[in-house]
Every structure is written in C-alpha cells, then in structure tokens.
Amino acid sequence: MRPLAICEVAAEVAPFAKTGGLGDAVAGLSRMLGAAGQDVRLFLPLYPAIWRQERELVPVEFLRDVPVWLGRREVRFSAFTTKLPASEVDVYLLHCPSLFHQDAIYASGWDEHYRFGFLSVAALTCCQRMGWAPEILHVHDWHAALTPLFARTLFGWDRLFAATRSVLTLHNLGHHGLFGGHTIGELGLDGHLALLPPEDVAADRLSFLRNGILHADLLTTVSETYAREIQTPDGGFGLDDLLRARAASLVGIVNGVDYGDWDPRHDPHLPHPYDAADLAGKRRMKRALLERVGMEAGEETPVVGMVSRLVEQKGIDLCFEALPELLARRDFRLVVLGSGEERYEALFHRLQATFPGKAWFYRGYHEPLAHWIEAGADLFLMPSRYEPCGLNQLYSLRYGTPPVVRRTGGLADTVEPYSWERGTGTGFVFSDYTPAGLVWALDHALTTFAHPEAWRGLQRRGMALDFSWERQGRPYLELFRGLAA
Ligand code: ADP
Numbered sequence: 001m002r003p004l005a006i007c008e009v010a011a012e013v014a015p016f017a018k019t020g021g022l023g024d025a026v027a028g029l030s031r032m033l034g035a036a037g038q039d040v041r042l043f044l045p046l047y048p049a050i051w052r053q054e055r056e057l058v059p060v061e062f063l064r065d066v067p068v069w070l071g072r073r074e075v076r077f078s079a080f081t082t083k084l085p086a087s088e089v090d091v092y093l094l095h096c097p098s099l100f101h102q103d104a105i106y107a108s109g110w111d112e113h114y115r116f117g118f119l120s121v122a123a124l125t126c127c128q129r130m131g132w133a134p135e136i137l138h139v140h141d142w143h144a145a146l147t148p149l150f151a152r153t154l155f156g157w158d159r160l161f162a163a164t165r166s167v168l169t170l171h172n173l174g175h176h177g178l179f180g181g182h183t184i185g186e187l188g189l190d191g192h193l194a195l196l197p198p199e200d201v202a203a204d205r206l207s208f209l210r211n212g213i214l215h216a217d218l219l220t221t222v223s224e225t226y227a228r229e230i231q232t233p234d235g236g237f238g239l240d241d242l243l244r245a246r247a248a249s250l251v252g253i254v255n256g257v258d259y260g261d262w263d264p265r266h267d268p269h270l271p272h273p274y275d276a277a278d279l280a281g282k283r284r285m286k287r288a289l290l291e292r293v294g295m296e297a298g299e300e301t302p303v304v305g306m307v308s309r310l311v312e313q314k315g316i317d318l319c320f321e322a323l324p325e326l327l328a329r330r331d332f333r334l335v336v337l338g339s340g341e342e343r344y345e346a347l348f349h350r351l352q353a354t355f356p357g358k359a360w361f362y363r364g365y366h367e368p369l370a371h372w373i374e375a376g377a378d379l380f381l382m383p384s385r386y387e388p389c390g391l392n393q394l395y396s397l398r399y400g401t402p403p404v405v406r407r408t409g410g411l412a413d414t415v416e417p418y419s420w421e422r423g424t425g426t427g428f429v430f431s432d433y434t435p436a437g438l439v440w441a442l443d444h445a446l447t448t449f450a451h452p453e454a455w456r457g458l459q460r461r462g463m464a465l466d467f468s469w470e471r472q473g474r475p476y477l478e479l480f481r482g483l484a485a
C-alpha cells in the first residue's frame with residue numbers, strides 16, 4: 001500500500017520534551033506509524049532545554065529565518081531536524097527564540113496563545129516550503145488544536161492542503177487553552193469570526209480546544225471509556241454538548257506502550273532485569289529500591305509505589321485521609337515520586353516526617369527513579385479522579401507491579417479487577433471517589449499480597465498483556481486510511 005503522508009503537531013514529544021504521557025504517546029504512535037511504512041513528520045517547538053540534550057540537530061537550509069505573519073505581527077523561525085530515536089521518523093524542531101526562550105514547556109505567560117498559535121502556523125509553513133501535502137494532519141491537545149482552523153483560514157488559499165484531512169486527539173479535556181477575546185485578532189482570526197464557535201465569540205474569548213473539536217474532521221481520545229465520559233456533564237469540562245454533537249466522529253483508542261523503553265527484560269535503567277518466568281530480578285530491584293530510599297523491609301512487607309504529576313486529576317485529595325490511616329494501621333512502605341501543586345507536595349513531605357522509615361517522597365521529575373519504582377515496588381497506586389488513558393498503570397502491569405486504580409477512563413479499560421474465587425484479574429479497582437474507596441482497595445491489595453501464590457498469578461496475568469503500539473496503533477492507521485481515501 002502507498003505510504004500515507006502524516007503530519008504530527010504537538011507540544012510534547014518524548015524524549016525531546018515531556019511533562020507527562022502526552023510526550024510518550026505522540027512519540028510511540030509516530031514510531032509505530034513510521035515502522036509501518038508511513039511518511040510521518042513530527043513538528044514541535046525547539047524548547048531551549050533541547051539544546052542541552054546534546055543531540056545532533058541539523059539546520060534545514062530552506063527553513064532558515066522564515067517569516068510568518070500571525071495577526072499583525074511577524075515572527076521568524078528556523079527549523080532543525082533530527083530522527084525520532086529508534087525510528088526513521090523525521091522530527092522538525094521549530095526554533096523561535098523570541099517566543100520560546102525559557103525551559104518550561106508551558107510558560108503560562110501573556111503570550112501563551114501566541115507561542116502555541118505559532119506552533120500550528122509554523123508547522124503548516126514548513127509543509128508549504130517542503131512542497132509536502134499532508135494527507136493527515138494529526139494534532140494533539142489544545143496546544144495544536146487551532147491547526148485545522150488555520151489550515152482552512154490563513155492557509156485556505158493554498159491548494160497544497162486541499163485534500164488534507166485533520167484529526168484531533170484529546171489527551172486531556174481538563175486543559176482548554178482558554179484566552180481573552182483580544183487573542184482572536186492577535187492570532188489573525190478576526191476576519192473569520194463566522195467560523196469560530198458562536199458561544200466563544202459572544203463571550204469574547206477564544207478556546208483552542210473548542211475550535212479544534214469543531215473543525216477537525218475526526219476526533220479521537222485515548223480510551224473508550226473516556227470517549228463516553230467526555231460526552232457527559234461530569235467528564236466534559238463544559239465541552240460535552242459539542243462532543244455529543246460530534247459523537248459520530250469521536251473514537252476512543254487506548255494508548256500503547258513503548259516496550260523498547262518500558263520492559264523489565266531490557267530496561268537500561270534497571271541493574272537487575274527480570275521477566276515473568278523468573279522474578280528473582282524483581283526481588284533484587286525491591287531490595288535496591290529500599291536501599292536507595294534508605295528504608296528497611298523484608299520480602300513479606302509490601303512496597304507501594306507512586307509516580308505522578310501531583311495535580312487534582314490524579315486523585316491525591318483522597319490520600320490526605322486514606323494514607324495516614326493506612327500507614328498507621330498496616331505494615332507497608334510507601335515510595336512516592338512527583339511534583340506539582342504545593343498542597344500535595346506538602347502532604348507527602350508530612351507523611352515522610354510522620355512515618356519515618358515507612359513513607360518516602362522525592363519531589364521532582366526523575367526518569368530513572370520512575371523506572372526503579374515501577375520495578376522495585378510491589379503495588380502501584382493511581383487513584384485518579386479522572387484519567388483519559390494513563391500510562392503508568394500499563395507500565396506497572398508489565399513490571400509485575402499490580403496497579404491499585406479507580407474505575408475511570410483508561411484505568412477502567414486496562415485494569416481488570418482481581419477475583420480470588422475465579423483466579424482472574426490484574427489489579428485492584430475501586431469505584432467511589434472517596435477516601436474509603438481507596439482504603440478498601442489498598443486493604444484488599446495488601447491482604448492479597450500476603451498470599452504469594454495468588455500474587456504471582458496476578459503478576460503473571462498482568463505481565464502477559466500486550467499494550468504495544470504495534471497493536472494499539474493499528475486502529476489509528478485504519479482510521480487515517482479511511483479518512484484519506
Ligand atoms: P499524565 O500524562 O496525565 O501525567 P500518564 O500516566 O499518561 O499520566 O503519563 C505519565 C508519564 O509521566 C509517565 O511516563 C510517567 O513515568 C511520567 N512521570 C510523571 N511524573 C514523573 C516524575 N515525577 N518523574 C518521572 N517521570 C514522571
């Protein structure tokens with residue numbers, strides 16, 4: 001079959017730029033599509049931190065000091081190219097120091113709309129200069145959500161995009177990219193008010209995400225359950241009406257995992273590799289992790305791990321009540337890695353101070369430690385309030401670290417509740433978003449841990465699951481083919 005021309009536009013692509021699963025998902029899907037023979041080109045901003053990664057970035061001769069007009073302002077950028085690691089996929093890093101001069105991916109400054117508006121316009125400008133007509137314009141989250149509208153407006157005159165079909169993937173409805181009405185003119189959209197969502201125009205505001213949902217030819221989100229949840233008032237963040245109206249064009253596809261990076265058999269971060277047939281390496285990883293965090297515990301004492309952005313979405317609110325009670329009552333160790341809102345960081349600092357030798361917290365972002373926790377912990381905790389897909393529970397399944405999760409979004413689709421009677425299931429699932437729900441699930445998990453045979457069954461079933469991108473990416477390819485046909 002003829003390769004499809006697929007243009008991917010995103011704010012995060014791992015390993016160049018990542019704050020969470022978005023970067024992993026964009027990279028993993030692109031790698032899969034490239035390996036399947038498609039012509040995939042990835043566009044993201046060149047954040048200053050990328051220079052320090054010591055990659056070979058090659059300047060693109062015909063994309064040097066390119067002017068783009070956005071609203072009444074001209075900005076100039078140059079593009080650098082490199083390969084997405086472990087693939088033949090070309091990555092284009094858009095270098096515009098006047099907009100991207102700080103390390104933070106999300107700067108929340110007065111020009112945030114302009115930074116990401118620029119991303120869309122610069123990506124389309126690159127396609128023009130390459131004389132490359134993307135058949136699929138695949139954009140991710142609010143940061144790239146204006147691209148389909150720009151393709152229709154600012155670039156509408158160019159026949160290059162006449163056959164381009166657009167796909168918006170919703171990784172998280174919690175962030176809309178919502179700005180004041182003055183940004184409409186600043187982004188050159190004041191001549192196209194009729195195309196903007198009427199409720200936004202009336203309220204004198206611009207929502208990147210709402211525009212994307214309105215204008216993309218196809219919408220996808222990162223699990224089937226989340227695709228349903230976002231069409232309800234509870235999960236739709238005010239966009240559920242629009243999403244219901246577009247239900248026929250909305251598809252849920254569970255994310256994949258890059259097992260090249262996340263598999264205990266060959267994870268380069270782990271001194272002790274292991275697999276389902278021989279878990280001796282996992283026992284060594286547990287000892288190594290405990291030693292690293294300065295805690296003592298025997299094999300029979302369970303270690304509960306957590307790696308998370310510490311934000312409301314992740315259900316940390318439940319931990320305020322649930323974790324002190326459990327730590328006081330039961331014998332287990334808690335190892336937490338994450339950063340985010342101060343009140344949540346303070347909670348874990350407090351737990352560490354109150355339960356020395358039982359609870360440990362590392363505040364920050366630490367890639368190797370994330371791998372150590374997945375491998376060295378016995379249980380992985382993810383009590384999310386909502387979770388579009390979630391990658392950490394998929395990693396933990398592969399690492400023989402049964403997840404304790406709330407039944408929501410992708411967690412509901414990927415973790416099967418453990419049943420003692422039937423000898424089935426891969427983790428522990430609670431439904432009610434209450435501290436009692438979390439206590440019940442963790443209690444159940446800790447009690448089950450005391451039964452080694454049942455536990456090994458749980459581990460083996462989880463480790464045998466295949467959420468590879470080779471599998472999970474296939475529906476994307478079929479959708480793209482159907483759309484381009
Ligand atoms: P989200 O994208 O909502 O944060 P996911 O579970 O999809 O949730 O993805 C989170 C990703 O970010 C995982 O790869 C996880 O290992 C990583 N991650 C989150 N916090 C940290 C941290 N503090 N240090 C290292 N990696 C982290």
Ligand code: GLC
Pocket residue numbers: 020021022025171172222255387388389390391410
């Ligand atoms: C978002 C979601 C997370 C999902 C990730 C990748 O960050 O919060 O659930 O796994 O995107 O799609």
